[in-house]
Amino acid sequence: MTTVLHISSSARGAESATRSLGDALALGLAGDDGVVIERDLTAAVPLLTVEACNGLASPKGTKESTGVLEVSDRLITELNAAEVLVIGCPLYNFGPPAALKAWADLIARNGITFGDTESGGLVGLLEDRPAYIVSASGGAPIGSDFDLATTWLRAFLGFLGIRSVELVGASGIMMNPEGVMAAAHQRVAELIAG
Numbered sequence: 346m347t348t349v350l351h352i353s354s355s356a357r358g359a360e361s362a363t364r365s366l367g368d369a370l371a372l373g374l375a376g377d378d379g380v381v382i383e384r385d386l387t388a389a390v391p392l393l394t395v396e397a398c399n400g401l402a403s404p405k406g407t408k409e410s411t412g413v414l415e416v417s418d419r420l421i422t423e424l425n426a427a428e429v430l431v432i433g434c435p436l437y438n439f440g441p442p443a444a445l446k447a448w449a450d451l452i453a454r455n456g457i458t459f460g461d462t463e464s465g466g467l468v469g470l471l472e473d474r475p476a477y478i479v480s481a482s483g484g485a486p487i488g489s490d491f492d493l494a495t496t497w498l499r500a501f502l503g504f505l506g507i508r509s510v511e512l513v514g515a516s517g518i519m520m521n522p523e524g525v526m527a528a529a530h531q532r533v534a535e536l537i538a539g
């Protein structure tokens with residue numbers, strides 16, 4: 346039984362291209378006997394504050410940061426429970442949606458998701474596993490210099506130890522919605538088929 350975590354971050358609700366592509370990919374990868382855990386980040390992921398920064402930086406947290414640490418712990422627990430990750434990462438103003446960046450800020454925890462090496466460097470502590478970044482843009486080619494979202498997310502996942510990353514990019518939806526979505530769904534079908 347495969348457990349797939351589908352993280353969506355689009356602010357465009359039911360109209361979202363990344364949400365529909367991510368849904369299809371997550372369901373297909375889970376298969377008939379698998380489970381899909383849905384995490385919609387637009388439902389209130391807190392932004393960092395000084396109290397949250399202090400709490401997240403200390404292994405046991407601080408009294409003032411209890412609420413944020415609970416959210417962070419929950420997000421990390423569901424990440425660890427997943428064998429496969431599907432992450433919706435639409436292109437908003439050259440980067441990822443703020444909700445996805447807020448998620449990243451909450452799950453990067455020294456001693457939990459990354460750690461220090463003896464030589465003074467940093468090492469990812471999450472187990473590598475298949476991860477799929479599902480992106481979409483109005484015009485900019487995904488993977489080009491105008492897309493800092495997928496470049497950033499790939500680097501961030503690598504920092505935590507997740508390097509087996511595949512990309513689904515629906516580039517230029519505003520110019521050719523049907524054609525771009527059909528090609529992206531074809532890519533999804535190929536990834537599901539393996």
Ligand SMILES: Cc1cc2nc3c(=O)[nH]c(=O)nc-3n(C[C@H](O)[C@H](O)[C@H](O)COP(=O)(O)O)c2cc1C
Pocket residue numbers: 355356357360361362363364435436437438439440481482483484485518
């Ligand atoms: C706030 C916002 C910012 C956007 N910024 C860009 C951009 O910088 N480049 C681009 O090509 N498209 C941009 N778009 C278009 C989106 O990338 C496009 O609507 C895509 O479908 C978003 O994925 P989604 O439908 O899953 O939200 C933007 C859309 C929104 C709502």
